[in-house]
Amino acid sequence: xxxxxxxxxxxxxxxxxxxxxxxxxxxxxxxxxxxxxxxxxxxxxxxxxxxxxxxxxxxxxxxxxxxxxxxxxxxxxxxxxxxxxxxxxxxxxxxxxxxxxxxxxxxxxxxxxxxxxxxxxxxxxxxxxxxxxxxxxxxxxxxxxxxxxxxxxxxxxxxxxxxxxxxxxxxxxxxxxxxxxxxxxxxxxxxxxxxxxxxxxxxxxxxxxxxxxxxxxxxxxxxxxxxxxxxxxxxxxxxxxxxxxxxxxxxxxxxxxxxxxxxxxxxxxxxxxxxxxxxxxxxxxxxxxxxxxxxxxxxxxx
Numbered sequence: 166x167x168x169x170x171x172x173x174x175x176x177x178x179x180x181x182x183x184x185x186x187x188x189x190x191x192x193x194x195x196x197x198x199x200x201x202x203x204x205x206x207x208x209x210x211x212x213x214x215x216x217x218x219x220x221x222x223x224x225x226x227x228x229x230x231x232x233x234x235x236x237x238x239x240x241x242x243x244x245x246x247x248x249x250x251x252x253x254x255x256x257x258x259x260x261x262x263x264x265x266x267x268x269x270x271x272x273x274x275x276x277x278x279x280x281x282x283x284x285x286x287x288x289x290x291x292x293x294x295x296x297x298x299x300x301x302x303x304x305x306x307x308x309x310x311x312x313x314x315x316x317x318x319x320x321x322x323x324x325x326x327x328x329x330x331x332x333x334x335x336x337x338x339x340x341x342x343x344x345x346x347x348x349x350x351x352x353x354x355x356x357x358x359x360x361x362x363x364x365x366x367x368x369x370x371x372x373x374x375x376x377x378x379x380x381x382x383x384x385x386x387x388x389x390x391x392x393x394x395x396x397x398x399x400x401x402x403x404x405x406x407x408x409x410x411x412x413x414x415x416x417x418x419x420x421x422x423x424x425x426x427x428x429x430x431x432x433x434x435x436x437x438x439x440x441x442x443x444x445x446x447x448x449x450x451x452x453x454x455x456x457x458x459x460x461x462x463x464x465x466x467x
Contacts, residue, residue, distance in 0.1 A: 185285070186306040187356075188415045192259040197234060199411035200260075204236025206404045207301060207332070210393055210452060214241045216465035217454050222296070222326060227312075229253045230284050230300040230315070235264030235277070237301065242273045254282040258366065284318070285311055292463060293324040301332040308360035312374070316381045323459045329383060335390070335451040336368045342440035344433045344449070348413055357425035371453045383457030390453040397446040405448060406441040413437060 188196050208214060214237060215221055225248065229238045242251050253262055261279040263300055268274045269452045285307075297317045307315065311407055329343030337353040340346050353366045363373050371388050378386050395405035413434050426435050427433065 167397050170401060173375060185308060185311075185359075185389045186194070186256075187419045189418050191420070192257060192416075193415070195411045196415045197260070197263055198413060199408060200233040200238055200455065202408045203440070204234065204240075206401065206408060207400060207452075208237060208240055209404070211332070211454070213245060218328075218456065221328070224248045224296040226250045226295045226297075228253070228290070228295045228298045228322065230288075230298065230305055230319075231255055231306060232264065232279065233335055235261075237269060238264075238277055239268060239271060239273055239297065242277050243271070249276060251277045253277070254284060254288070255279070256281065256283050258410075263276050278312070284315060288318045288322050290322045292321055293327075294322050295323060295327055296412055297328045297330060298323055299330045299332075302334065303331070304333055304356065304370070308359070309363050312377055312382065316377055316383075319465045320382055320459055323463075325459060325462065327459045329370055329378065329459070330454060330456040331374055332452070332454045333370050333374070334367065335453050337366050338448050338450045340440070340445060340446070340448045342437075342443065344436035345409075345440055348433060348437055349415040351420060351424055351426075352416065356421050358423045359419075371455055374381045375457045378455065382463070384460040386455065386457040388453055388455040390451060393450055395440060395448045402441075402446075407439070408440075409441065410438060 190196070211217070222244070227234075227238070227241060227250070228249055229241075229252070232238055232255050235253050238253045239250050252262070253264060255264075258281040265274070265280045268277045268279070280289075300315075302318075303315075318330070322333065323329060338345075338349045340349065348421055350366075353362075356362055356367065357365055361367075363370065371390060374385050377386060395402045397406075417426070417430070441448075
C-alpha cells in the first residue's frame, strides 16, 4: 500500500504553553513502559551510566532531574555501591510511586529516594549539597527559555568540584524509510513550535549548552558526541522499535496540539512499525553528553 504524506507546512506560533512535557498523561501503562525502555536504551547506547567520565571524583550525593521511573538512578546505585545517597526528582508523584516501588523490589530504597518537585520553579535542596547533578533528554519538557534558570539552580546545589552532566539528542532521528521519516519530522515540527528547540529540528544543541554552562559559571566544560545507529535484527534495534511503538502513540495529543495531524496518521503509524522490521531498516541520530565543573562558590550574580 502506498502512503500519502501531507506537507509539513509552517504554522503561526501558538502562545499556549500550559503543558511542557511531550506526553500529557504520563501515568499510563504505555508511557511508563516507554520510559523504562528509554532508560535502558540510552544507558546501553552510551556504554554505561558514566561511560564518558572514567576519572570522576568520589561521589557521595547524586541528583537526577526529571528522573521518570528512575531507571538511570537505580543502575547507578547497582554499579556504584560507594555512592551513599541518590535522589531522583520528577513533577509526577504517580510516576515516582512506580520508581519507589521498583527501588524497593531491587532492595535499593535505603540509598535511592524520589521526591515530587517542579524543577522549572526551583530545586528544593540546600546550597552546595550534591557531588553530581544529572539530566537526560530534558528537551522533552524544557523550553529554550527554561535552560538558564535550571542551569543556575544546578550550579547552586552543587558543591565545589561538583559536576553538572547533561545528555541530549542533537537534531532529530533520521531513518531510511518514508513513514518513519515523516513522523520524526512531524515530531521535530511540534517540538520546535512548542519552544523546545533553539534551532529548527534541534541542531547545534551541544554547542548551545556548552555556551550556557560557561555563561553561568561552570568551568572545565567538555562534551562527548557519538553517532548512534539502530538496525533491524539487533538487540538495540528491538529496543528502539519497542520505544517508538509507544512514542508515536503516546505523543499523538502533543502532535495534535502543536501541528496539523494528518488524517491518515494511524496508517502512517502502522507503516512505521512495519518499516522498523524490514531487514535493511536503520535509524541514526547524534547523542551527546556535555558536562562542567563548579570551581567557585555560587553567588546571585553568577
